[in-house]
Amino acid sequence: MISHHYRRAIVPIAVLGIAGMVLSGCATSTGGTGDTSGPGDAGEADGIVTIYGTISDTEAELLEESWADWETENDIDIQYEASKEFEAQVSIRAQGGNAPDLAIFPQPGLLADLASRDYIQPAPEGVASNVEEYWSDDWAAYASTGDTLYGAPLMASVKGFVWYSPSQFAEWGVDVPTTWDEMLTLTETIASTTGSAPWCVGFGSDAATGWPGTDWIEDLVLREAGPEVYDQWVSHEIPFTDPAIKSAFDSVGEILLNPEYVNAGFGGVESINTTPFGDPARALGDGTCALHHQASFYDGFIQDPKNGNATVGPDADIWAFVTPSIEAGGNAVTGGGEIVGAFSNDEDTIAVQEYLSSAEWANSRVSLGGVISANNGLDPASASSPILQEAITILQDPSTTFRFDASDLMPGVVGAGAFWTGMVDWINGKSTDEVLSTIDASWPSE
Template identity: 65%
Template sequence: MGLSQRSRRLVPLAFLGVAGVALAGCGAPGAPGGGGGDGGGDSNTVTIYGTIVDDEAKLLQQSWKDWAEENDITIKYEGSQDFETQLGTRAQGGNPPDIAIFPQPGLLADFASRDYLKPAPAAVEANAKEYWTEDWVKYGTVGDTFYGAPLMANVKGWIWYSPAKFKEWGVEVPTTLDELNTLTATIQSKTGTAPWCAGFESGTATGWPGTDWIEDYVLRTSGTEVYDNWVAGDVPFTDPAIKGAFDSVGEILLNPSYVNAGFGDVRSINSTAFGDVAPKVASGECALTHQASFLSGFYPEGTNIAEDGDVWAFMLPGKTADETTVTGGGEIVGAFSDSEATQKVLEYLSSPEWANSRVSLGGVTSANNGLDPENAKDPILQETIKILQDPDTTFRFDGSDLMPGAVGAGTFWKGMVDWVNGASTDDVLTQIQTGWPSS
């Protein structure tokens, strides 16, 4: 799968605000939900629309092929990189798909708040409550109504490294943030080169990898209450807790002695594509990089990803060794139709049977606790599934995906770029905060 497709689905999407504007322009709120106009009147045909394209879209369709044939249901999938805008246009025109795979909870809430979406069937809600944590169920709930079950998921905050190099340097995986800072200094002193590499470049979405850094540090240094209030806009970016996270990240990313291994100076972070750091880690030129589980797809062919292999990863630690908070992303499935066939498809997509079918095809994970981790061929994805299924894990959705699009996919991304380019932290935080709606 190409870089643009992977970044499109698995990182914050740029157009949440655009979709909201399109919907707001359709007239009075509360426009009636569509009936899935693409079905052409065939009660056994269900249309699904999402951001998943190319090879990954083929795997998605393969995942439900046998089930659909057994149940005499035709599923027509369409993937688009202009999903957010087009979905709004189709909903306004009374021609929505039967089902949409939403890459952001906020986008699902936007459609639900305008009465475009149908509440999830009881069987889907039962599956969600049985096979997902309360946090995940909440992401598909708007007000007191449950609209959609999760589909796939990823865990962010992995620190990728070379086990062979760690052995050569006589260093170990850190268990706290302080130990991570000590590890960074130790590697720099032993090698005389920058330990870290980072890439923020991602086309029109440049800057998003930086938001992941900040989100991870806010969660780990200030806890879930501050994180949740920050995402909701009740804790501003200018708050000392958020500035503290920037300062902590800056000790690494703004330190010319610590970055940007294999690429250049601090500012080269903004011109380095996020996936391009993977080969540098595999070759040993870069000792450490921070990226989600999907980075495994960017290593050169033949790279052995294993605890004793060419590359491996550990989860960004917290202030203490026993912390189990993580950030991540995923999709929520919502429906514009309540036809019988649509409800059957929704129930299947929320089941462990579908999760095991899709994960066994490779490249993705799910937070469904009925999923067998062994079905994931990639060992990092197996570890990711274990984290997602662990009842002691506290999961928080990617903060920028939950914020209004003008912030999460706007001023926050731009602010990270400006920050790396040398703007002061105070100025950057003030600038990011301007993206929040005034009311």
């Protein structure tokens, strides 16, 4: 999710054509002043601020640890609730008058949907000031609808890493691929050498099942068709049925639909949908799986003691390379991130939202491990993990072409709905043409 800066050093990451229908330009509004009307507390501070999001388990514990000292100092009790059905439930709760004070949105498109229906408060001045100081115009645009800023970015990740064991590569005499074709050759070599499927894949994520598959497609659209076509796809200037999108599905299918290549440690192709996305971390750690496609945040899953406590690094148990481009030397990556939006506008909620948009919070959370942030007040040394440092290096490279996760920018009914279920249907055997037609038909009419 991301472009990185440090102490006002602007990094020229290419993030153009940000989301057409969903996000229309950078934020020029300073947001609200804390006195706007809206759902939730509407001005009554009670010393408690509720936050709703998708971050769970160990990551949720780290999130709560990141603001614990601030809570004590400011006498505000932050109550975080994780939900695996966030994408569906946050809208239901907003419509039913039971919205949290704050929500952490993984999809800017979903935030934009709710903002367009006046459920989300415009960002108060303190948050808007932090966004202006610590975040790029691109990130401000992700948190905006039209010219109004509705939230502040939170954490970030670089997507499209392929995780592997350096010792296994050495044993098999294979190298990290530099092109997509080389990665296909690598896959075939490992399959022939070991007699088993190289890739482990998990699309399972309860109500959000299917989202890891969209990351594969987005990587291939950007690498095969280029950033301009990617932007046109995000804004629906070209439909899902466009040949460029079908080509990306065909390329991904060379791996995911091949029973000789998946699903190491879990079954055949059909097991992809029923394998929770975090479970391949264990298969990587114990050597059952040779290759796994997942974002930089997966570092935390791999090193989690519950998954075997494997180490991550160039010379450690597990390392990663970025999904290679079609031609050698390509430098396009996708990423994602979260946006914190407010349903309430009381003094306590505003204070917490402002803190979460600050450099102070970014350094607190990143220093605990597992994540990075695009906050330009972040000290890179706070990221102690080698893969997170690698992610920052990629993002700070001026030659990097970066694009935000496409499904996260699309309208929620598409990006957090039909695209996810379409990936599940595709794995289950539905034809590519039928899947693409169904997804495209879900796009809201103007």
